[in-house]
Amino acid sequence: MIDPNLIAIILGVLIGILMSITGAGGAILSLPLLMYFLHLGVKDAAPIALLAVSVAAGTAAVIGLKQGVVRYKAAALLALMGIIMAPIGVFLAQKIPSLWLQILFALVLFYVGWQAVFSAKSPRYLQDNLFQTSPTPCELNPATSRLFWTASCTQRLLLTGSAAGFISGLLGVGGGFVAMPSLLKISNLEHRMVVATSLTMTALVSLVGVISYASYTSINLHIAIPFVSAALIGSLVGKLISHKISTYLSKLTFGFISVSIALMMVFSLF
Helix, strand or coil: CCCHHHHHHHHHHHHHHHHHHHCHHHHHHHHHHHHHHHCCCHHHHHHHHHHHHHHHHHHHHHHHHHHCCCCHHHHHHHHHHHHHHHHHHHHHHHHCCHHHHHHHHHHHHHHHHHHHHHHHHCCHHHHHHHHCCCCCCECEECCCCEECCCHHHHHHHHHHHHHHHHHHHHHCCCCHHHHHHHHHHHECCCHHHHHHHHHHHHHHHHHHHHHHHHCCCCCCHHHHHHHHHHHHHHHHHHHHHHHHCCHHHHHHHHHHHHHHHHHHHHHCCC
């Protein structure tokens, strides 16, 4: 029998690399991998997944801040609403039967994977940036590299942060898969800025999710420590190789993996 710690390390490295290559959205795969390879329940896997996401995303966010690509005001606004909504999601997760949480997670994962495949084949956000005639809600000032703060921009960011935080707490995911496509749609930020800003929000919201889960249940540190440590190492390794992998390939790979795992989760229930 393979040592569970070794499995946790392998899974952690994989998740860390996926996060660096695909952005914060790759963290959504943490929970199903922990469930199936380490035989954890959804409510036991959620805080471990969130802890790994928080550490790996936080490290990437610090790097992004040093590089000057994090829109920190936007990240702060997203994180503020996420921090408020995440404990509500965690509270509801304790009330909902694990079976229904697993079904809901599979549906969300399938949708995220399908969207990744679709956007890889037909990146609408690139088309929008090239051909749109009306300004996006969150426009970047080319002279200052800062956003023009309008009521519409603020409202969209508040809604995005709220949704990301609630889903993060409810399903034990980082929320980056909500923030990234939303930022791409409502802003003209460069892709690297979207990724870095999303990771910053994800790190903070995930940490609050971990704290909220810890108030309801104990976290399995024997799995959490090697998994989180490996995820951090994996994220650093992924950072070194991410520039060698095209956005098209990373989205397509992530999408197919997500859809496949979602289908496996559904079929395993019957």
